[in-house]
Amino acid sequence: MGDLSLLVETVNFAAIKHKAQRRKDPEKTPYINHPIGVARILTEEGKVNDLSVLQAAILHDTVEDTDTTIEEIKEKFGDKVAGIVAEVTDDKHLPKSERKRLQIENAPKKSKEAKLVKLADKLYNLRDLNRATPSGWNPKRVSEYFKWASLVVEGLRGTNHQLEEELDKLFESKE
Numbered sequence: 221m222g223d224l225s226l227l228v229e230t231v232n233f234a235a236i237k238h239k240a241q242r243r244k245d246p247e248k249t250p251y252i253n254h255p256i257g258v259a260r261i262l263t264e265e266g267k268v269n270d271l272s273v274l275q276a277a278i279l280h281d282t283v284e285d286t287d288t289t290i291e292e293i294k295e296k297f298g299d300k301v302a303g304i305v306a307e308v309t310d311d312k313h314l315p316k317s318e319r320k321r322l323q324i325e326n327a328p329k330k331s332k333e334a335k336l337v338k339l340a341d342k343l344y345n346l347r348d349l350n351r352a353t354p355s356g357w358n359p360k361r362v363s364e365y366f367k368w369a370s371l372v373v374e375g376l377r378g379t380n381h382q383l384e385e386e387l388d389k390l391f392e393s394k395e
């Protein structure tokens with residue numbers, strides 16, 4: 221299959237998987253806006269054109285947040301994409317505090333491809349926090365998310381100058 225068809229196939233797969241899910245903002249934005257936006261940050265701001273990375277960005281929350289398995293992604297999109305998605309998937313069986321701690325600890329050990337997806341994911345989510353507060357979040361929770369995200373990003377540095385610079389602007393604005 222050609223690159224464009226593959227990318228469309230990937231977006232379609234993720235849209236079906238996330239179809240019942242909404243973001244936590246007061247408008248309840250369709251969840252799929254997030255993975256599409258993460259991929260767009262990579263193309264437009266990160267100047268990334270590696271198809272597997274863009275596919276992994278589109279798919280990055282399917283295993284963590286829907287019934288999708290890594291096996292299913294492997295069968296449909298191959299080992300490389302499945303490998304990157306696996307690297308950016310938190311183990312939801314672990315307690316939240318442990319998952320958050322592991323993101324900080326494991327960030328530096330990730331592949332360049334997984335680091336790119338994680339940088340774009342954090343950039344999207346932090347911008348989204350500045351745009352609208354998720355339902356039920358107080359200012360303390362927002363500021364703790366910023367602090368935690370900055371620690372994860374520390375372990376992802378040296379991967380994409382543009383994305384890191386955009387993240388730094390957000391962190392500086394919070395100081």
Ligand SMILES: Nc1nc2c(ncn2[C@@H]2O[C@H](COP(=O)(O)OP(=O)(O)O)[C@@H](OP(=O)(O)OP(=O)(O)O)[C@H]2O)c(=O)[nH]1
Binds near residue numbers: 342348349
């Ligand atoms: N800023 C923001 N985030 C929202 C919104 N709706 C859903 N999310 C998701 O919530 C997650 C952050 O919230 P937390 O309370 O820290 O995590 P949790 O969902 O695992 O409990 C992110 O998951 P993630 O993408 O897996 O990233 P990560 O935070 O685990 O790195 C983000 O995509 C929204 O309206 N605004």
Ligand SMILES: [Mn+2]
Binds near residue numbers: 254281
């Ligand atoms: Mn995400």
